Amino acid sequence: MRIPATGRSEAEIMAALEEYGVHDLPWREGGTFAYVYEGGRDVEAVVKAAYMRYLTENALDPTVYPSLLRFETEIVAMAVDHLRGDADCVGNFTSGGTESCILAVKAARDHARAVRGIAEPEIVLPVTAHACFQKAAHYLDMPMRLVPVDADTFKVRAEDMAAAMNESTALIVGSACQYAHGVVDPIPELGALALERQVLLHVDGCIGGFILPYFRRLGAAVTDFDFAVPGVTSISMDFHKYGYAAKGASVVLYRSKELRRHQIFTAATWTGYSVINPTIQSTKSGGPLAACWAVLNYLGDEGYMRFAERTLAATRRIADAVRATPGVRLMAEPESCLVAFTSDEFSIFPIVDAMRRRGWFVQPQLGYMGSRENIHLSIDQSTIDVVERFLPDLRASIEEARGSNEAAIPAPMKALLGSLSADSFTPETYRQLMAAAGTSEGLPEGTTAINEMLNAMQPEVAAKVMTEFFNDLYVSPKAA
Template sequence: MANVQSRLVLSWLVVQQWLQTPRIELAKNVLFIIVVYRLLSRFLYLVRLRGPVGLLVEWKQSIIRILLNRAKQLPGVRNKIQSELDKVIKKIQDDVAPVRPGETRYLQLPKQGFTAEQIHAELEKYHGMAKVDWKDGRISGAVYHGNEALSNLCVDAYRLFSVSNPLHPEVFPGVRKMEAEAVAMVLDMYHAPPSAGGVMTSGGTESLLMACKAYRDWARHTKGITEPEMVVPVSIHAAFDKAAGYFGIRMVQVPVNQTTFQVDVDAVRRAINRNTIMLAGSAPNFPYGTVDDIAALARLAKRHGIGMHVDCCLGGFIAPFMEKAGFHMPPFDFRVEGVTSISCDTHKYGFAPKGTSVIMYRSKQLRSHQYTVTPAWTGGVYASPSVAGSRPGALIAACWTALMSMGEAGYVETTRAIVECARRIANGIDRIDGLRVLGRPIMTALAFAADAPLNVHAINDAMSRRGWHLSSLQHPDAVHISCTLLTVGRADDLCRDLQAAVDEVRADPSLNEKGQAAIYGMAATIPDKSIIGEVAKGFVDALYIA
């Protein structure tokens, strides 16, 4: 035993002596300097990005979150929070997926298949479950056209290509051609150069996901960036949060100007660092309907040799036709030097059925970083342009049909009508005492806030009682409206009901403590947003209760 101890002591002395050699000392000092440099660089970057006060606020919030998370681990606190969460989620589930007495629930395959007559009868029952009449134009967004003739034409296309799959172009060459043509049409709308390329996706979210994935892979391949970051406004679509989580990209959010509600370009400039792979701006953004300064963002991106994405999903078939419809439109498309990709939804103001969008790149080489290629798969060489492998060719055919049916003249006409409607609503809101439109929206979407003591969420509740379905916003509290063709002709009705809603809330302050006003008021006071996240997950769970 003594010999073993002696050998251990001797070994330790040898190690200690080795650690004190000049080379090892040098290595330790270099390592120490690298660690300090990285920590100091990160600290100085955060100071530059947030400012000293902003950084202190972030640290304070982080400390509060840590303390709350520790407190939530205490059995009594954890049980109490879970009990309250269960009550809230149960109420959400009862509202979203109510169990109606006598209603049949299909939880297993029928032993024998239904006849066509039985299927039609059941479909009519399910169709009749809707309580909201979207055709009366009182819904924000959701249904953008509603024309029965166009819908029937798209249904005819869907029926004709119902079994088609662009994964097999040799079997369905017509679908391949229609997809390529639809992408080419959209590229032309956005003044893309001959080198440009695009891909059709399942919607705006997938288009944004694919852009982020392409920039991540491009930056890794060309710059060796392994810790990618993207700089985006707080008003950017939530799909960027999803992309950050899916693809391991740090999302650096910068504020919007509280007067214009456009991204603060100076804040973007301060946020760019050696790991930044892309910037993004909206034309327009969803919350406020404002258009970011795309030209200024593109100049920054070009100066730093990084990607610049324009999220034009909402404005996809409005922005390109603004000037022809007689409206001013700031630079936003491929004519802006430095813009390297644009997303455009065909299933919004393009009036195609839900499930199609186009993601465009200034070069086909950049587009190739979006692809997934598996050359050594045992099932054969595999290549896919986007997330899905098999895709519904019927939706591609229906999208092509909508584009060909509307034509440029049709889109110019609808742009003029919807934008004029949105501006009439904005002017009407500005005339209502206590309300104000946020920023300077120029297209089809806008948001309004309320001056204290009015509560804008209570006003939205009052609008809901009058049959309107508008969207609540937060940070700041506001209400969003996306005008569609169905909204055209209802602008005066909306403003009249909005005035009545304001009068109702002003006359009864207790409405500020009920409905959405109470929910958003409570949410604002909860420092631990993970609790709100659990409620949101409960809502998603409720969607799958049969």
């Protein structure tokens, strides 16, 4: 494909944009229980206006655009106050939770080298910690120790974290809340452990950090997880989730400038302009900054409290409905606005396709690392108003899956898949598996078979399959 020889009209371009999006998930209808966080049309209008006003401003150099520096410092100050930090706490605005967490890991690595003299710093984290921490360890070439969690609560135990630590441990991680099951790790116990061992503790509050303080104020039992907990040295929190800012908007916060210093990258040994990067990106649009600042000021504390009250009520309504439905059970009691459920009687993966046929998107999670396969629901403003329509369809889809109780792939095939080794896996193996799933190009129309195949594999083999799939997905479009 080449750049068009001649330009197209604005009308043609806008029509093409609409055409390209025709198969995207219809999130405006409230049927998407993952990925989307929507605060309403009025919020969207404010966010878009602020974003476009600062779309072309470049946050690379705050001395050129002091407005962007002001937005960032005010956003960080609001985040620090929201997470009960003091005047010594600092932070930076990032493109999302993954960047925030990578920066926290980078700061911990460099702090361990500079302050503690550790040549090869390590990170210790629960298997329920977001995969971005494993990504950080991979990118930053840090040894990583994964710790199993309690089989009933899906929370990590401080004693298990302690057993995994050694003299090279630079950072331990806890979640508030963890994404898969919607529960909060015992951060006070992890904080005490961090102080005892003199290591840093990062709390991943990307999905729960913003809304949990409101749930606490509404009377919900919320484990302390923020800077009020001694031993917590850094926190990540997204605004593009339950803060309803435009993607991507997140912050990484530190208890002190002394810690944050190790996050910053500076290069003077080249012939160009001075490079000082507090975050991973250099050039970056001021749009997300302005949009985040705008929505925080537009909704205010009262607006977010109103949203949180509705979200908490809807989460409890959905959790109650799952408890009352035969054949399924909650994975854990939700402590935020994330609900996960499974079945001990039948495969839950057909539920995903059954719901899709009814106009809903629910997210499958595979049964890895001690967690049974399950269905994940992220409760959001856009879904609250459709809960009473959603629940009958969910019950019908569960009954449909329960009634058929037929595996999408036969038992001998599952056994074969389980015996595959990551060491012997090849692109040809991948092509054979995709053909067995009913497709040689992309995913089949239904996802049950592919999910059951992945679920039968060892996690390391499944990772190879998904790598090959994405390697095939991002290729030049075929000529018409």
